[in-house]
Amino acid sequence: MKIELSEYDAAWPGLYQRERERIVAALPDAELEHVGSTSVPGLCAKPLIDMMLVVDDPRDEASYVPALEAAGYRVTVREDDWHDHRILKGPDTKVNLHVFPRGCAQVRRHLVFRDWLRVNDDDRELYALTKRELVARARERERVQDYAAAKREVVLEILERAFLAWRPSSDDVEYVTETPAGDVRITLEDYNPAWPDWYAREEERIRGALGSEVVRLEHVGSTSVPGLAAKPLIDILLVVPDSDDEDAYVPALVEAGYCLRLREPGWYRHRLLKDSDPEVNLHVFSPACEEVDRMLAFRDRLRTNVEDRAEYEAVKRELATRGWERVQDYADGKTRVVERIVLRALG
Structure with missing residues (x-):
């Protein structure tokens, strides 16, 4: 034609x-x-x-x-x-x-x-x-x-x-528990085959706490990608019926040992809860959220594409050599390569 x-x-x-x-x-x-x-x-x-x-x-x-x-x-x-x-x-x-x-x-x-x-x-x-x-x-x-x-x-x-x-601004952040700013050093470790087991234990804990409130639960972030160097931190994606309805899930998660770290109402109504043993970032969103789609597309692309995984790791290792005021500044430094890989994943 x-x-x-x-x-x-x-x-x-x-x-x-x-x-x-x-x-x-x-x-x-x-x-x-x-x-x-x-x-x-x-x-x-x-x-x-x-x-x-x-x-x-x-x-x-x-x-x-x-x-x-x-x-x-x-x-x-x-x-x-x-x-x-x-x-x-x-x-x-x-x-x-x-x-x-x-x-x-x-x-x-x-x-x-x-x-x-x-x-x-x-x-x-x-x-x-x-x-x-x-x-x-x-x-x-x-x-x-x-x-x-x-x-x-x-x-x-x-x-x-x-x-x-x-890219939407991340300035609309309400910190529930503060982390002092300072000279943050990023420590990357080679991929650890135990990380999926760490996630599995957290999944069991979250499902036990929330039951039917869990719409979707996924291991995301670098520790979910075999072969990729990462901070030893388990990123978890939790979808609940309404992330703004904190009474429906936050008290049960606090009872299970998590603490509410921040709210970002202007960024997909995101909530972040944390725990420290192991270190966990629990990201909470509502259904039909495009950021959920993007996070999963990014993870799946890195799991299947050797070149993109190597490109992402090289950027992370270079950024980890620098000092940062906040961990978020390190994450912001990865924005361009993350965006590039997500767009490749979306096709």
Whole structure:
């Protein structure tokens, strides 16, 4: 299939609006966005309107597909192994309607990329130039997927800059128990095969304390990645029905030996609890939280990709040679490499 690029067409937003009205008539509460190159004024694009629909569960097609089919849409792609992604085609406009679950990190990825290109002239021009060069070199038999794959490196490069600029502030922090600032030294250890056992003991303790309040419990962070050097600290991801409802889980965890360290209401309603034997960071989030998706994507990428694991470890070892005012400053120093690897994981 030959890829054809068109100069930006001022009619594209109107086509999106028409499709939006059609979809909202079928699904009145639809959470819908115009994404892709046709959503960026001044950017050349394939003349195809990409739209993104966010639902609770894309696999529950009965909750949205019949209504869309009645409006003329049809399902053409199902990817249960990739964020439960669906694509529907429109009735008369060239449309790709992408469906993702609420809390999926792909949603933020699409919006950050779009919004960055709308305001950053240099990266918009870089992306346009890359697309034009690829189209000029393309052969007739190349598929749309081949064209998309060829753009991947420049997309990741732009996304890395976009996410570093977008990244939500961590200033909205309420410390419940304080740790004095000072000359913090980071001590990394080679991977210890006992770390999964440490996590298993903590998992048993948490489940025993909370019972059915546990929606999800995962070993995350560097100690969850075989072969990766780490601080001997077990990072645990806990999803509860509502992280703001501390009465439902904090007292039971305190009774089990944890202490509430901090609240970050502006950062995904995050709570952090700690223990010291072994040292544990227990991160608490609510369901349908994109940070949960990102943390698991990062862990799974490091578990399966030797090159990314080596890149991450090299950065950590270099940062560990420095002195830090706070442990958080060391974590902030890893932001760029973490963001890069997460974006590779998301594809």
